[in-house]
Amino acid sequence: MGLDWINLETLAVALGIAYLVLAMRESSLCWYCAFLSTALYVWIFGDVSLYMESALNVYYMGMAIYGWQQWKHGGMHGEGLDIVRWTAKQHGFAVIGIIFAALASGYLLTVNTDAKLPYLDSFTTWGSILTTVMVARKVLENWLYWIVINSVSIYLYLDRGLDQTAAMFVLYLVLATIGYYAWKKKYVAQNRKVTI
Numbered sequence: 001m002g003l004d005w006i007n008l009e010t011l012a013v014a015l016g017i018a019y020l021v022l023a024m025r026e027s028s029l030c031w032y033c034a035f036l037s038t039a040l041y042v043w044i045f046g047d048v049s050l051y052m053e054s055a056l057n058v059y060y061m062g063m064a065i066y067g068w069q070q071w072k073h074g075g076m077h078g079e080g081l082d083i084v085r086w087t088a089k090q091h092g093f094a095v096i097g098i099i100f101a102a103l104a105s106g107y108l109l110t111v112n113t114d115a116k117l118p119y120l121d122s123f124t125t126w127g128s129i130l131t132t133v134m135v136a137r138k139v140l141e142n143w144l145y146w147i148v149i150n151s152v153s154i155y156l157y158l159d160r161g162l163d164q165t166a167a168m169f170v171l172y173l174v175l176a177t178i179g180y181y182a183w184k185k186k187y188v189a190q191n192r193k194v195t196i
Contacts, residue, residue, distance in 0.1 A: 053156075
């Protein structure tokens with residue numbers, strides 16, 4: 001972990017924070033920051049043997065393109081998406097899916113690799129895969145999922161010596177809480193316009 005590695009982590013953190021702040025504001029510019037930050041993290045996480053986190057960031061790069069497209073041109077009239085909510089049934093399937101996928105990949109990583117904290121790494125990875133789709137589709141509850149995922153991620157990153165990234169995820173906890181209430185307010189306002 002030389003100076004160049006630390007500088008890359010600093011840049012990735014700055015871009016990651018910019019992504020989240022712009023996402024809270026529903027700015028499609030967030031997806032540019034997401035793409036660049038995740039490109040850096042592919043290498044950083046691979047270097048510290050968090051293979052699922054590294055693979056996750058390859059996925060994030062693709063989702064940055066998808067999210068930008070959805071926020072700019074998605075929806076029924078191609079004018080972008082409104083904020084939506086999921087049903088309890090959808091959330092139940094989501095949580096069960098994350099748990100089963102994390103157990104399966106955690107086991108495979110334990111048996112076949114030198115991965116560190118394979119079950120936690122798998123949980124944050126599978127949770128993040130689903131939750132990123134929720135962000136791209138503007139599902140309000142994505143912020144609540146991020147609060148749980150980010151909490152676990154802080155421990156994971158501290159364990160691997162990624163102190164700047166862990167600090168960013170502490171900030172993410174605060175911003176995810178603010179993001180939830182900001183999106184909830186917009187959701188209520190957009191539905192009030194529809195019903196009037």
